[in-house]
Amino acid sequence: MTALAARPRLAPLTEESVFIGRSLRHSLRNVEGLVMAVVLPVTLMLLFTYVFGGALDPSGGYVDFVVPGIILLCAGFGASSTAVSVNQDMTRGIIDRFRTMPIRAGAVLTGHVVASLARNLLATAVVVGVGVAVGFRPSAGPLAWLAVVGLVALWILAITALFAAIGLAAGSPDTASGYGFILLFLPYLSSAFVPIATMPGWLQPIAEHLPVTPLIDAIRALLLGGSPDGWDIVWSLVWCVGIIAVAAVWGAWLFRRRAARR
Amino acid sequence: MEMIRMRGIRKAFRGTAVLAGLDLAVETGEIFALLGPNGAGKTTTVGILATLMRPDAGQASIAGHDVVRAPREVRRRIAFTGQAAAVDELLTGEENLRMLGRLSGLRPAAARRRAGELAERFGLGDAAGRRTGTYSGGMRRRLDLALSLVFPAPVLFLDEPTTGLDPRSRRELWTSIRALADDGTTVLLTTQYLEEADVLADRLAVLDRGAIVAEGTPAELKSRHGADATLDDVFLALTAESDSPSAARIGAGA
Numbered sequence: 001m002t003a004l005a006a007r008p009r010l011a012p013l014t015e016e017s018v019f020i021g022r023s024l025r026h027s028l029r030n031v032e033g034l035v036m037a038v039v040l041p042v043t044l045m046l047l048f049t050y051v052f053g054g055a056l057d058p059s060g061g062y063v064d065f066v067v068p069g070i071i072l073l074c075a076g077f078g079a080s081s082t083a084v085s086v087n088q089d090m091t092r093g094i095i096d097r098f099r100t101m102p103i104r105a106g107a108v109l110t111g112h113v114v115a116s117l118a119r120n121l122l123a124t125a126v127v128v129g130v131g132v133a134v135g136f137r138p139s140a141g142p143l144a145w146l147a148v149v150g151l152v153a154l155w156i157l158a159i160t161a162l163f164a165a166i167g168l169a170a171g172s173p174d175t176a177s178g179y180g181f182i183l184l185f186l187p188y189l190s191s192a193f194v195p196i197a198t199m200p201g202w203l204q205p206i207a208e209h210l211p212v213t214p215l216i217d218a219i220r221a222l223l224l225g226g227s228p229d230g231w232d233i234v235w236s237l238v239w240c241v242g243i244i245a246v247a248a249v250w251g252a253w254l255f256r257r258r259a260a261r262r
Numbered sequence: 263m264e265m266i267r268m269r270g271i272r273k274a275f276r277g278t279a280v281l282a283g284l285d286l287a288v289e290t291g292e293i294f295a296l297l298g299p300n301g302a303g304k305t306t307t308v309g310i311l312a313t314l315m316r317p318d319a320g321q322a323s324i325a326g327h328d329v330v331r332a333p334r335e336v337r338r339r340i341a342f343t344g345q346a347a348a349v350d351e352l353l354t355g356e357e358n359l360r361m362l363g364r365l366s367g368l369r370p371a372a373a374r375r376r377a378g379e380l381a382e383r384f385g386l387g388d389a390a391g392r393r394t395g396t397y398s399g400g401m402r403r404r405l406d407l408a409l410s411l412v413f414p415a416p417v418l419f420l421d422e423p424t425t426g427l428d429p430r431s432r433r434e435l436w437t438s439i440r441a442l443a444d445d446g447t448t449v450l451l452t453t454q455y456l457e458e459a460d461v462l463a464d465r466l467a468v469l470d471r472g473a474i475v476a477e478g479t480p481a482e483l484k485s486r487h488g489a490d491a492t493l494d495d496v497f498l499a500l501t502a503e504s505d506s507p508s509a510a511r512i513g514a515g516a
Contacts, residue, residue, distance in 0.1 A: 004416040004446050006338040008367040018364045026352045029393070093346030097409065100312045100342035100419075102334050103365055 019111025037078030069192025086167030139225035161247035211239035271320035298469035
């Protein structure tokens with residue numbers, strides 16, 4: 001009989017690389033999630049461009065107006081499956097296996113967030129491509145495009161972090177998915193689809209102060225070759241970083257509480 | 263040498279005491295079975311030792327490392343298979359095993375080799391390449407156990423490892439567990455099957471309402487209840503006052 005050794009220490013970032021790989025595989029295999037992330041936003045874009053577009057803007061330029069909103073909508077749809085994935089991990093026993101190992105179990109969440117970022121940047125690219133196919137004509141230069149990608153990535157991270165926290169808070173995958181849907185309606189109350197000035201007076205301040213509004217205005221200005229309002233950029237950054245910070249603190253608290261409860 | 267040690271462990275959930283001052287000691291290389299009706303506190307005991315739950319009072323340690331003060335040192339020395347089969351359903355069996363290998367410090371090539379060995383040993387065969395969401399309950403359970411063995415930890419916790427397995431798989435699992443103990447692994451398992459404790463355990467403890475009501479080798483416990491006593495007799499005598507309807511079921515399961 002030999003004395004068995006303790007587990008070796010892991011090389012730095014082993015957990016992150018393993019869990020990111022795991023979540024990326026999940027993304028590729030979760031067909032429902034992929035469809036949700038690409039087909040739904042594309043369908044909405046076609047709907048808004050062809051069905052409502054004529055009434056909203058008879059000149060046919062509505063597609064240029066709506067694409068930035070669709071991009072943010074797309075990020076929301078794609079990130080929402082993170083809530084379900086996180087909740088499944090927490091409720092199906094696999095987290096207990098990770099928690100009994102000398103690893104940073106919280107890296108499971110990092111994996112889900114990074115996979116969501118990759119998944120949604122890809123979905124966004126597809127959506128923009130379809131947009132161009134139906135007449136969207138961005139006139140942004142390379143720097144403006146870089147700024148757009150940066151803002152979109154930051155928004156994806158923010159909303160994913162929020163969905164991950166919702167996944168931790170929800171009692172079951174079904175409720176996680178249900179709570180998530182509420183967030184997906186936010187862009188409709190912003191400047192994504194119609195100018196805020198056309199909304200009823202009581203709704204305008206709400207729409208103006210939703211986090212998606214400065215983001216959409218900034219992205220729209222950048223894509224259409226104009227120079228964005230500096231405040232839109234500032235508010236976009238403040239909102240995204242704020243949401244990430246709140247979601248991270250809330251998520252860390254929920255993660256510990258779930259562990260202690262059992 | 264004492265590998266697992268518990269002294270005066272108490273734990274309550276929402277005011278209801280689950281463990282009422284539990285003492286336990288398991289020697290290195292021993293297979294120790296915790297037997298008891300549902301709700302006796304078996305899972306809570308394992309959960310505290312495996313660092314999943316914090317005790318309200320008392321001390322518990324693995325290889326001398328305190329589960330509350332040094333959970334990381336404890337986790338370096340244990341492997342855990344809970345009641346819920348903790349497998350990733352979107353990954354294949356092989357990918358599950360490889361993931362655990364990587365998380366146990368194996369390089370990718372070594373993790374791949376180890377995954378192949380374990381898939382072979384646990385009769386997963388061709389199924390190793392399929393997503394575990396398509397597995398039968400028995401296969402899932404076997405993979406679950408294989409995942410706990412990717413790293414040969416000094417201490418192995420098994421919470422009802424054979425529940426839901428057919429008799430043949432159960433016997434195969436017993437052989438595997440016995441082989442592990444022969445190699446020096448200390449095994450603490452909970453079971454509802456008296457036969458399992460009888461065949462497998464070096465020593466066992468009967469847990470009832472959060473306290474140990476009997477402890478010893480299967481032979482010792484039986485001899486205390488008469489020459490021809492079976493473990494069923496022991497169990498039913500010890501937990502007779504328990505109004506838990508599961509006591510009857512446990513007897514039937516043996």
